[in-house]
Amino acid sequence: MLIVTAGITNCGSTFVSSLSFARSEAKLSFDFIFDSLKKHVFYDPHPVPRVVVSDQAAGIKASIPTGLPNSILQFCDWYVVKNVEKRLLDKGYPKELRKELKSLLWTFVKSKTHTLLEGNRTELHLKLRPDEIRYLQEYWGPKETQFIRVYTCKYPNLGAHSNQRSESLHPGTTDILNKQLSLEAASRRLGKTVQARLRELSVQEAQSAGKLPRTLDRRAFVLLADTISIYAINKISTEWEIIKDEINRASHQSKAACSSCELLIRYGLPCKHYLASPCQDGAPIPRSMIHPRWCLNGEPIQITRWAPLYHTYTLPMSPPRPPQATQNPYLSPRRNEITTLGLQVLEAREGLTGYARTRYDTAATNAQQGLVEYAQELQGDDLHTRMPDIVKKSGWNRQFKSHDKIKKRLMTGAEAAEHDANHREQATAREARL
Numbered sequence: 309m310l311i312v313t314a315g316i317t318n319c320g321s322t323f324v325s326s327l328s329f330a331r332s333e334a335k336l337s338f339d340f341i342f343d344s345l346k347k348h349v350f351y352d353p354h355p356v357p358r359v360v361v362s363d364q365a366a367g368i369k370a371s372i373p374t375g376l377p378n379s380i381l382q383f384c385d386w387y388v389v390k391n392v393e394k395r396l397l398d399k400g401y402p403k404e405l406r407k408e409l410k411s412l413l414w415t416f417v418k419s420k421t422h423t424l425l426e427g428n429r430t431e432l433h434l435k436l437r438p439d440e441i442r443y444l445q446e447y448w449g450p451k452e453t454q455f456i457r458v459y460t461c462k463y464p465n466l467g468a469h470s471n472q473r474s475e476s477l478h479p480g481t482t483d484i485l486n487k488q489l490s491l492e493a494a495s496r497r498l499g500k501t502v503q504a505r506l507r508e509l510s511v512q513e514a515q516s517a518g519k520l521p522r523t524l525d526r527r528a529f530v531l532l533a534d535t536i537s538i539y540a541i542n543k544i545s546t547e548w549e550i551i552k553d554e555i556n557r558a559s560h561q562s563k564a565a566c567s568s569c570e571l572l573i574r575y576g577l578p579c580k581h582y583l584a585s586p587c588q589d590g591a592p593i594p595r596s597m598i599h600p601r602w603c604l605n606g607e608p609i610q611i612t613r614w615a616p617l618y619h620t621y622t623l624p625m626s627p628p629r630p631p632q633a634t635q636n637p638y639l640s641p642r643r644n645e646i647t648t649l650g651l652q653v654l655e656a657r658e659g660l661t662g663y664a665r666t667r668y669d670t671a672a673t674n675a676q677q678g679l680v681e682y683a684q685e686l687q688g689d690d691l692h693t694r695m696p697d698i699v700k701k702s703g704w705n706r707q708f709k710s711h712d713k714i715k716k717r718l719m720t721g722a723e724a725a726e727h728d729a730n731h732r733e734q735a736t737a738r739e740a741r742l
C-alpha cells in the first residue's frame with residue numbers, strides 16, 4: 309500500500325510531503341515515515357509539524373506519541389462520524405433514525421462553544437440507546453479534544469478539520485500505478501507526478517507576487533504586498549475590515565497580547581487585537597506581524613516560538629507632515645464601507661463555480677469598470693475643463709456615412725437624392741442577377 313502525507317503551502321494549496329510504500333498500516337510503517345521526515349526535512353533546527361491530522365488507523369495513533377511526541381494528533385472529523393455511523397448500522401438502528409443521528413452527530417462535532425457542545429450532546433443522547441451512549445462516552449469521550457471544533461479551532465492546524473487534503477491526492481497517485489510495476493518503476497512514476505505538482509505550486513506562488521487586490525487599503529498592505537502570499541493577505545484583510553469598523557464605531561476592546569483568536573492561533577496571522585495598533589496609527593501592517601511561513605520564496609522555518617510584533621514604520625513615500633494635518637486614512641467610515649463591499653464582491657465569487665462564476669466575473673468587472681468611468685466623468689465635471697459634447701441636431705439632413713466624422717458637413721439635398729438613386733440602381737442590378 310501507499311501511505312500519503314500532505315502539507316499546506318503558503319498559498320493554501322496541498323502538497324505531497326511524503327509517499328511511502330508499506331506492507332500494512334502498522335505502527336512500524338508510520339515510525340519509518342516520521343523517522344525519515346525527521347532525518348531529511350525536520351532536522352535541527354527545523355521544527356517538526358505542530359499538528360498532524362489523521363484518520364482512525366491504529367498505526368498512526370500509536371506512532372505519534374513516540375515519533376512526534378510534541379505534535380498534536382488531531383482526528384479527521386469525517387472519519388469520526390463515519391465510525392460512529394458504522395456502529396449504528398451494526399447495532400440495527402433503522403435507516404430514518406440513522407439519517408437523523410448523522411446530522412445530529414455533525415452538529416455535535418462542529419460545536420464551536422462549550423455551551424453549544426453540551427446542548428448538542430444532550431440532543432444526540434436523547435436519540436441513542438444506553439449502549440451507544442456508553443460507547444460515545446467511553447470510546448470517543450477521551451478523544452473529544454482531538455476532533456470537536458471547540459478544541460480543534462484552537463490548534464495551529466491552518467484551518468484543517470479533515471485529512472481530505474491527503475485523500476485528494478489519491479486520484480493523482482493511484483491512477484498511474486498498478487500491481488505489475490516494480491517498486492523502482494512505481495517510484496519513478498510517482499516522482500514525476502510529484503515534480504509536476506511542485507512546478508504547478510511554484511507557478512502559483514509566483515502568481516501571488518506583484519499584485520494586490522484592488523479593493524484593499526494599499527497603504528495598510530504596502531509592506532506585505534510582494535512579500536507574503538495573496539492567500540494570507542486575503543485572510544488578514546477580512547480581519548482588517550473588522551478592526552477598522554470597530555475603531556470607527558469606538559467599540560474596539562483592546563487586548564495587549566491576544567492568545568485566543570483563530571486567525572492568530574491556527575494560521576499565525578495577526579488578529580484584530582494586533583491589527584488595532586497599525587490601524588490607530590494610520591501605519592502599514594509590518595512584516596513582523598506575519599509568521600514567516602507565509603513569505604513568498606521564504607527560507608525554511610527555524611523559529612519555534614512565534615508571536616506577532618508591532619514596529620512603527622514611516623513610509624518613505626509619504627512626506628513628513630505636521631501631526632494635526634495628518635488624517636488617518638483608515639478612519640473614514642464611508643471609505644471603509646467601500647473596502648468592505650469590495651471584499652464582499654470577492655468573497656461572493658468564492659462560492660461560485662463554472663459558468664456561474666464566469667457570468668459573475670463579467671458582471672463584477674463591468675460594474676467596477678463602470679464605477680471607474682463614472683469617477684472620471686465626475687472628475688471632469690469637478691474641474692469644468694471638459695468641453696461639452698457636440699449636440700447632433702435633429703433634422704432630415706443626412707451624413708455621408710452613418711459613422712462619419714461629426715465635423716464633416718452634411719449632404720445637400722441633391723447629393724442625398726443622387727445617393728438614393730445609386731442605391732436603388734444597385735439593388736435592382738442585384739435582384740436581376742439572382
Ligand SMILES: [Zn+2]
Nearest residue numbers: 566569579581
Ligand atoms: Zn485576538
